[in-house]
Amino acid sequence: MRAGPSQEEIRRHNLGALLRHVHLSGPTSRAELTSRMGLNRSTIMALTADLTAAGLVREELPRETGRAGRPSLVVRPESARVYVFALDVGVDRLVAARVGLGGAVLDRRETVRRRGPFSLEEVVGPLAAFARQMHRRTRPDTVCVGVAAAFSGGVAQSDGVVRFGPNMGSVDVPFGEEMARRLALGLPVTVGNDANLAAMAEHLRGVGVGCRDLVYLHGDVGVGGGVIAGGALLGGHQGFGGEVGHMVVNPQGRLCGCGSRGCLEAEVGERALLEAAGRFGSQVGREAVRAVVSAADRGDIVAQAALSRVGDWLGLGVANLVNVFNPEMVVFGGMLREVYLGSAAQVRSRLNLDALSPSREHLRLRTTALGDDATLVGAAELAFAQVLADPLEVLARAGS
Amino acid sequence: MTPVLELRGIDKSFGPVQVLHDVAFSVYPGEVTALVGDNGAGKSTLVKCVGGIHPIDSGEYLFEGKPVQVGSPRDAAGLGIEIVYQDLALCDNLDIVQNMFLGREHKRGIVLDEDTMEEMAARTLESLSVRTVKSIRQHVSSLSGGQRQTVAIAKAVLWNSKVVILDEPTAALGVAQTAQVLELVRRLADQGLAVVLISHNMNDVFAVSDRIAALYLGRMAAQVKTSDVTHAQVVELITSGRSGDLGLTNGVPA
Structure with a gap:
């Protein structure tokens, strides 16, 4: 049996935890770190002293306090260094x-x-x-x-x-x-x-901050995704997990680049949308997707039908994911942001028909906060x- | 959860024409409530009753669970209710800060406290993650439709408001700007505000709302959760006042 963690391991863990906190939340006062990390003041002081000596953080007086008493020093990450x-x-x-x-x-x-x-x-x-x-x-x-x-x-x-x-x-x-x-x-x-x-990024710095169970769907040419469960990314046995784009939603459907048929990617990817709108070939990429959404908004019935079809498959895909993972939030990123906003009536109607009622009751559907930089x-x-x-x-x- | 704003049994007539019949309407903090209905269904009248522009003939008006009297727009603003109308009511010849504080300027002695107003405006825009505006001292005339909408919304949340009502905020906007405004609407609610979104666009409604309230010929046909209905059901509620078990039976809510 292994003994408990050594003092050195605990210190390393605490140093990492403090640095992570400042890295993700920005400048934080010592007093706040004390209460957030549940460590005592002298421990926080010793940890920040070590990180400061290493040049990872810097301690400063806060700009404004507005409160009586000696102000607590603010710990900031050494972003420039x-x-x-x-x-x-x-x-x-x-x-x-x-x-x-x-x-x-x-x-x-x-x-x-x-x-x-x-x-x-x-x-x-x-x-x-x-x-x-x-x-x-x-x-x-x-x-x-x-x-x-x-x-x-x-x-x-x-x-x-x-x-x-x-x-x-x-x-x-x-x-x-x-x-x-x-x-x-x-x-x-x-x-x-x-x-x-990108899923991890939305979880740490984007729309999913504070949300421990989240499914992120990313539309590029293909459709990818990431599943965050209990705050950690599900990678699977070798790290290939989360390939939601290759979840089969329509066995008799369109051919997919992976060789299979009717994958989510084949039904809602860029090519599926552009082909359904009769616009494949002339223009590709995000601009082409925006052009379809824009045309649908102006009343183009072919574009509307294309978006509605794609939205229906997207809703089915999301319903499956919601039933399997019961996430708190589903985030649409990449070109799926535009597709979701342009076909949300379809996506949610399908989701409401196919997802289990308790799983969808508190589900939040959101678009990426980090955009193309996710x-x-x-x-x-x-x-x-x-x-x-x-x-x-x-x-x-x-x-x- | 208690609604922050709740109306019960609201009647409103203009002369011989009764526009609202026994309308109930609830709005919750942290949620977007979409108010939908055909032209002439009574959406605007209902909103103007909430905002204190039209006095209600009868019915109960509760705010945070307590009955209140709202007789003027100032009463509504005092409770923390802000309405952004379609025309936005911005002055083209003033800059963003001046517009946001129009009629409610901060003063230091007898002069305007420009520094505080500028800081508050900047902080509000930042809290809404608005990055599209170059300078807050820009004249409103130089802004795009989406940016104007953003400024009007920021003006509404500047006053620690609790309820923000948006009348067709995405009408007349292009697709990219519509997306930005919808994300802003969602963010307002995620920060804890109660948001009412009036819209005819079902994609906008389903994209950001948590609840849908459908008016039909001056009556509240149904108030439902967005996770419980389909597009087809909402369209039926709007056009015929009922859909299956939902909606009005002989003109009376189920």
Whole structure:
């Protein structure tokens, strides 16, 4: 039998918890940390002293108090000094950003990715160049503590290899390894599925803050998703979990890029909507989806029928998810934000017919609060994960 | 949950024409209640009764569970009820801050306290996550339709209001701006306000509402939870006053 955690482990845990708190909630007074973390004042003082000495946080007098008595010092994250690189590999775009502790985007570069056959070089090359440009512009006293990427495809948890990406045309790509080699920062590159990371981002910083059970649906060319259950992301055995886009809703339905038929993605993805609206081919991407919603709003009956059809399948998909996971909230992101707002009558009618009544009674349907940056914010959070787990150790390694 | 605003048995006539018959209407904190009905069903009259513009002929008006007398818009504002009408009532030749405090300016001595007003306006817009406005000292004439709507809504929540009533806030807006306004409506309720949304657009209603109240020829056909009805049922309630077990029987609520 294992003995209880050692003092060193408890201290590491508390340091991480305090740093996480300041990272997610922003500047917080010592008094508030004391009550939120349930530790006594001298412990909080010792922990902040350690984090301050390491250069992770800074203590300041609050700007205004308006109350009598000695003001409690405010602990703020060293956003300008400690940062990560967050990368986002979407079907239509490549983004790299330098994100400071606390979540502020300090610098950002973006380029368009052409749809077509996948080439590792065409993805890694521009991202590495962006990161180098941003790295050169940093002050010498700054320190990079992690790199992570959101990838539109199924990513194996164990090695960061992208196993499938039907909409990217990628199979078995050692993306993380190659990216780390090209960046040459001496840091590994953690890779996650884009929709999974976006789900985490909405849970930590978006519309789902404070909500421990949430299903996030992300529409890009395909449909991805992430399930947060009890505050943690459901990854499954190998990390491929949460592929809600490949839940079969219509066995006699449209062919899907994965080879199956009638997947949610095949029925509500960008192509399904554009084809139903008779607009496939001329225009693609978010603009094309907006054009359909806009046409429907102006009275175009073909566009209205297309949205209504897609909304019906989306409602069925959500009903299944609600019955299985009983989430407190379902969040629509990517192009599904537009699709949901443009076909909500259909989505909810189907949901109200097919979902179990107790599960839908307190269900909240929401659109993304982070917008198109949800995947990038998720990547940044993944990159921060290690330093939040063991602040001093990771910083010592990064600083050496 | 107690409704923050509750009307019971409201009657209202204009001369020989009875516009509202025995109307009940409840609004809850933290929720969006959609008020729907055909043209002439009595939505605007009901809202004007709530806002103190029209005195009610008979019926009970309860606020936070207590009976109150609302005889003027000032009474309604005093309770924390704000109404954003379709015309928005903004002055084009004034900037955002001036509009938000119009008629209720803060003063320091005999001069206007511009700093405090500017700070309060900025804080309100930020709390609503409004990022589309460049400067709060911009003239309203330079704003887009969606931004104007946003300013009008921000003006309504500036006064620690408890109930905000929005009359067709997305009419005449493009798709992108409609999405932003709908998200703002939802955020207001998620921050604890009671929001009433008047709309003809069923997608808007189903996208953000928690409850739907359907008026039919001056009577409240049904007040239902949005999670319990379908689009077809709501359309039936609007056009015929009943749908299956829901709605009016011989003109009387079930």
